[in-house]
Amino acid sequence: MARTVDELSPQALELLGEYHLATLSSLRADGTPHVVAVGFTFDAETGTARVITFDGSQKVRNIERGRYAALTHVVGPRWLTLEGPARIRREPEQVRDAERRYGDRYRQPKPNPQRVVIEVDVTRAMGSADMFDAAVER
Numbered sequence: 001m002a003r004t005v006d007e008l009s010p011q012a013l014e015l016l017g018e019y020h021l022a023t024l025s026s027l028r029a030d031g032t033p034h035v036v037a038v039g040f041t042f043d044a045e046t047g048t049a050r051v052i053t054f055d056g057s058q059k060v061r062n063i064e065r066g067r068y069a070a071l072t073h074v075v076g077p078r079w080l081t082l083e084g085p086a087r088i089r090r091e092p093e094q095v096r097d098a099e100r101r102y103g104d105r106y107r108q109p110k111p112n113p114q115r116v117v118i119e120v121d122v123t124r125a126m127g128s129a130d131m132f133d134a135a136v137e138r
Contacts, residue, residue, distance in 0.1 A: 002124045003132055005047045005082070012080055012131040015073060016042040019106060024051055024118070025070040026062035026086075034062055040071050041101040042082065042122075049082050050098045051118040052109060060088055060116060069120050080127035082120065089117040 008016075024038045036059060040051045049071050053059055063069060063086045070083035089095065098117040099109055109115075125131070 002126060005044065005122050005125055007132045008044070008125060009131055009133045011078075012125075012127065013044055015075065015078060015080060015131070016044075017105065018075075020073050020075055022071050022073045024059055025072070026059055026068070027066045028058070028062060029065060034058055038071070039102060039106045041098070041105050043101075047122045049120040049122055050101060051120075052095070052098050052102050052115055053118060054112060054114040055088075055090070055116045056114070059118065063088055063118055069118065071120065078128050078130065080125065080131045082122040082125050084121045084123035086118055086120045089119055094119075 021037050022040055023035050024040070025033055025035045028034050038051050040049050042049045051071070067085055067087065068083070069086040070081055072081040073079060089098070094117055095115050099115070102109055
């Protein structure tokens with residue numbers, strides 16, 4: 001059953017702040033999945049996930065074409081997938097903000113003049129039972 005970010009449990013929000021890598025899934029031009037390991041950040045207030053990467057990468061090309069992505073954490077028996085419409089942000093202020101957020105969760109990224117941000121407006125969440133608040137009405 002698909003859920004929204006409003007239903008995420010405190011355990012899910014904790015997981016989303018810990019140092020764990022994830023996978024980013026998007027679709028290639030031929031429709032096959034492209035799945036890569038990434039670090040990402042999540043803003044619970046806006047429901048936005050962000051991945052920093054370099055312009056022209058396969059994931060950027062996929063997002064520009066397909067406009068949709070999924071991010072998945074798997075940590076032992078816990079797992080969480082966040083998915084939704086995606087876009088590429090190239091504005092310097094958006095890139096700096098994403099770099100700051102990434103540095104807060106992981107480590108300060110090395111300078112990269114080719115850096116862009118993949119932003120995912122999370123509209124669907126799936127995961128293990130403890131990732132969702134049982135008190136939320138369904």
